[in-house]
Amino acid sequence: MASAQSNFDEILSRVRGAAKRVTVAKRRVAEVLIESGTDLTADEITQRVQGRSPDVSPSTVYRILEEFEALGIIVHAHLGRAAAVYHLAGTVHGHLVCEQCGATVEIPARDFDKLSRSLASSYGFVLDRHHVALSGICVVCRAASSPNPAT
């Protein structure tokens, strides 16, 4: 398990390796991504970055996220109609999104192993397990909303 510091260095190293420049804004975005264990929207990232460097604009954050993703540092996923979420590429996982309460649960990528193999053999489709977002009803809402489960 990599430390926050080594993660940070690794990110900056990749940026330099791509002949890109290391800027204050990029350091901030990297910090925020590393410190947050969970997925963040671009807006959340922007707000946290601005907590330390108020002058960083949303458009810059989008540009940095795009660059980081191109460098394989982060990945994003679309969890329904709302904004996309971003997280470090290292933490590969899928998402369960509750259609009722909007809660999201992160689940290990290995839960998709079987499905992944099945899709590959049936359709030749290689599943991107970073990017999986599944809709449904979570335990809580299920208990609350269906006292008598439909026949």
Add this chain to the structure above:
Amino acid sequence: MASAQSNFDEILSRVRGAAKRVTVAKRRVAEVLIESGTDLTADEITQRVQGRSPDVSPSTVYRILEEFEALGIIVHAHLGRAAAVYHLAGTVHGHLVCEQCGATVEIPARDFDKLSRSLASSYGFVLDRHHVALSGICVVCRAASSPNPAT
């Protein structure tokens, strides 16, 4: 397998049953959804509707789609960053979306049966199989882009 006509009648019947009115625009949207075997975006639906009734506005189409969905007539899914797609609730299926070429493949819901059971027992999460959209690389792009698969 229901005929187009019976599908159409069924839809109008549900609309009436909900004390909603049957209008020209609703008939057109129903026709388009029935005639198209595949998923359509709101914009595609609007264009096809306007092919016959040019005065129907996009906002009306959105309102009708919302109503139809509330009545269980159709379902929608989000296939990545682009617009949502809609289709009749009868044709339950999941989607494979290619990250490179954008192609989407519809696959039967039963492909998710195993995964669905597994998620239910592990997380108490009831998967909505209408709404599944998986990202990855399709056969074509895979063949084209990776002559030598990475180690």
Add this chain to the structure above:
DNA sequence: TTAGATGCAAAGACTTTGCGCACTT
């Protein structure tokens, strides 16, 4: 020095909403 990165603001894509008139029932 100098080309990439940024801030600001405007534009874009998709969707929702307000308002007064038309059409369904």
Add this chain to the structure above:
DNA sequence: AAGTGCGCAAAGTCTTTGCATCTAA
């Protein structure tokens, strides 16, 4: 006749882009 549904246009989200300026290397 009564009230839902509609067209039009404006507003709302989320994201991208243009441009002049600033800054990392």
